[in-house]
Amino acid sequence: DTAVSQTPKYLVTQMGNDKSIKCEQNLGHDTMYWYKQDSKKFLKIMFSYNNKELIINETVPNRFSPKSPDKAHLNLHINSLELGDSAVYFCASSPAASSYNEQFFGPGTRLTVL
């Protein structure tokens, strides 16, 4: 069974479109995260939710909006896509929102904006 799953795996779209990426974890964790990995493989946290509440909101354009319908799901909606949004987006989860917990990562969603 996949612990952290993301859909879609690949997403190719035009500039200006709106798209969503979905994430689900079946580990029973309370905390979920979105990370962006750019073309140089640099990983940076974007958002984190703990029990459906936003707890980390890094400096991310407000075109990006996370939504957590329940603690097993964290979706990422992106409005008015730009070329610079092209990246691999990783979802992750951890048992709690603490600095010492291991995070479990999904397989990533490769977003290409043309």
Place this chain on the structure above:
Amino acid sequence: AQSVTQLDSQVPVFEEAPVELRCNYSSSVSVYLFWYVQYPNQGLQLLLKYLSGSTLVKGINGFEAEFNKSQTSFHLRKPSVHISDTAEYFCAVGASYGKLTFGQGTILTVHP
């Protein structure tokens, strides 16, 4: 604020040779350190972590790391690498609310 510097962007090595991937960190609070591995086209997987106690930490796949507080380092080592260890390795420091700050990554390439 936390930051992580991985000193080598690429490390080529021959199979069965030892390897060390270097990581330096800065943190103003308690230090929790991690090494993650990313195989091609996959997500990240935890190799090992340092929370407290013994400064030598053993992880999966024969990897180990040593926490050195005075040098603010957390270098990753393996005495004998395999072709299957070819991957990108990320050092990270944990902060409040589970925020992970990652280094730039080190690509380990193991040659036959």
